Amino acid sequence: xxxxxxxxxxxxxxxxxxxxxxxxxxxxxxxxxxxxxxxxxxxxxxxxxxxxxxxxxxxxxxxxxxxxxxxxxxxxxxxxxxxxxxxxxxxxxxxxxxxxxxxxxxxxxxxxxxxxxxxxxxxxxxxxxxxxxxxxxxxxxxxxxxxxxxxxxxxxxxxxxxxxxxxxxxxxxxxxxxxxxxxxxxxxxxxxxxxxxxxxxxxxxxxxxxxxxxxxxxxxxxxxxxxxxxxxxxxxxxxxxxxxxxxxxxxxxxxxxxxxxxxxxxxxxxxxxxxxxxxxxxxxxxxxxxxxxxxxxxxxxxxxxxxxxxxxxxxxxxxxxxxxxxxxxxxxxxxxxxxxxxxxxxxxxxxxxxxxxxxxxxxxxxxxxxxxxxxxxxxxxxxxxxxxxxxxxxxxxxxxxxxxxxxxxxxxxxxxxxxxxxxxxxxxxxxxxxxxxxxxxxxxxxxxxxxxxxxxxxxxxxxxxxxxxxxxxxxxxxxxxxxxxxxxxxxxxxxxxxxxxxxx
Numbered sequence: 001x002x003x004x005x006x007x008x009x010x011x012x013x014x015x016x017x018x019x020x021x022x023x024x025x026x027x028x029x030x031x032x033x034x035x036x037x038x039x040x041x042x043x044x045x046x047x048x049x050x051x052x053x054x055x056x057x058x059x060x061x062x063x064x065x066x067x068x069x070x071x072x073x074x075x076x077x078x079x080x081x082x083x084x085x086x087x088x089x090x091x092x093x094x095x096x097x098x099x100x101x102x103x104x105x106x107x108x109x110x111x112x113x114x115x116x117x118x119x120x121x122x123x124x125x126x127x128x129x130x131x132x133x134x135x136x137x138x139x140x141x142x143x144x145x146x147x148x149x150x151x152x153x154x155x156x157x158x159x160x161x162x163x164x165x166x167x168x169x170x171x172x173x174x175x176x177x178x179x180x181x182x183x184x185x186x187x188x189x190x191x192x193x194x195x196x197x198x199x200x201x202x203x204x205x206x207x208x209x210x211x212x213x214x215x216x217x218x219x220x221x222x223x224x225x226x227x228x229x230x231x232x233x234x235x236x237x238x239x240x241x242x243x244x245x246x247x248x249x250x251x252x253x254x255x256x257x258x259x260x261x262x263x264x265x266x267x268x269x270x271x272x273x274x275x276x277x278x279x280x281x282x283x284x285x286x287x288x289x290x291x292x293x294x295x296x297x298x299x300x301x302x303x304x305x306x307x308x309x310x311x312x313x314x315x316x317x318x319x320x321x322x323x324x325x326x327x328x329x330x331x332x333x334x335x336x337x338x339x340x341x342x343x344x345x346x347x348x349x350x351x352x353x354x355x356x357x358x359x360x361x362x363x364x365x366x367x368x369x370x371x372x373x374x375x376x377x378x379x380x381x382x383x384x385x386x387x388x389x390x391x392x393x394x395x396x397x398x399x400x401x402x403x404x405x406x407x408x409x410x411x412x413x414x415x416x417x418x419x420x421x422x423x424x425x426x427x428x429x430x431x432x433x434x435x436x437x438x439x440x441x442x443x444x445x446x447x448x449x450x451x452x453x454x455x456x457x458x459x460x461x462x463x464x465x466x467x468x469x470x471x472x473x474x475x476x477x478x479x480x481x482x483x484x485x486x487x488x489x490x491x492x493x494x495x496x497x498x499x500x501x502x503x504x
Contacts, residue, residue: 183208
């Protein structure tokens with residue numbers, strides 16, 4: 001028995017809804033559960049799964065889709081879902097409807113996932129209570145973003161976001177972040193997945209981080225001026241536990257990046273900077289250690305901190321031998337690479353590595369403002385060698401981000417496998433307490449059915465993430481997947497395979 005309960009005008013963020021659906025499916029009286037907002041894609045998906053829905057659902061309406069044996073079970077499960085959403089899942093939780101309800105000093109950080117016009121008001125209230133702000137909300141104007149960040153800076157509070165996807169404070173992971181061991185390196189990132197990758201690689205090499213301060217992806221735009229990154233650097237320079245500071249971003253406004261580097265020159269601690277896509281000239285004349293990929297950023301941090309140093313990555317000889325082996329598996333009509341990425345920074349780093357290591361390979365993508373690939377006619381259909389950023393609005397405007405719900409990427413994965421010309425598929429697998437509880441197993445049956453295709457995955461996650469990184473890697477390898485130590489290594493291998501195919 002299937003039923004969709006519609007709660008009018010009840011906005012909830014996708015992270016919370018994913019968690020509620022997981023809890024519902026753990027119940028003995030629930031066969032299946034799906035929670036989401038009333039977007040067209042969510043409505044179409046539920047109808048495809050056999051649910052009846054009214055025609056007047058709007059994107060602001062909450063949908064709780066349940067499959068149970070009886071009407072009574074449906075009602076009981078729905079009541080449990082609403083209780084969880086109201087904060088009643090645990091006796092240790094308390095629900096608040098407004099930041100002003102908080103007692104001064106009761107908390108020191110607030111995570112905000114509200115529509116923009118409400119998020120800004122609540123953020124200012126939090127700052128007035130001397131709380132740091134982590135804002136997952138994205139729909140905020142650049143002018144409002146700068147004003148909020150300046151307000152936070154002037155009141156001595158962190159403003160992480162808007163559109164901050166990753167954070168780590170006091171050992172607590174926020175949004176899509178990972179739980180990483182404590183250590184001497186502090187990370188400030190205008191790139192969520194990039195910051196998470198650097199932190200997890202630092203842990204992999206035997207060190208750790210004091211924090212990950214996500215600024216949101218627009219902080220280094222000219223209109224915002226790097227307000228958060230500059231304020232965060234000063235904060236970490238004063239922090240006695242932080243010995244090395246790491247700055248992570250994709251390429252941004254040149255003047256703002258220069259301002260940030262000049263600020264870094266005046267700090268008392270060593271600084272590592274990775275602005276993906278930057279040239280050597282950007283770092284010239286500055287005290288920072290400038291690097292050009294996420295893996296090298298992690299290695300530089302560990303070296304400067306003097307803690308850790310375990311090897312990661314393939315040697316050049318190992319890479320060439322592995323690429324030769326992969327290229328030999330391209331038989332029959334197989335000739336193309338397809339990349340399905342959830343992290344925008346992983347997508348951009350991979351495109352950069354292809355351009356540097358396989359310059360004759362023409363790559364297609366749905367990413368805007370990249371000089372490393374040709375724009376696809378439509379994101380719905382791949383062309384030749386294609387790399388998709390599935391965290392882009394093309395895919396997230398009408399569906400949950402694939403890092404929270406792998407359903408959309410699984411659908412595209414199956415579409416790519418149906419193309420007889422596809423011989424190599426690469427993906428990032430992102431872990432963390434706030435993302436999909438099982439981000440990999442859905443692909444394994446299809447991989448095992450098609451062992452003729454080469455699969456390459458990089459797993460970005462911390463040792464303490466609930467998905468169990470070692471288990472995920474072992475599961476992938478058992479299915480025949482090549483598991484790279486990092487996204488950079490995954491990209492190097494895929495580029496080497498495509499280069500060999502071009503040569504022959």
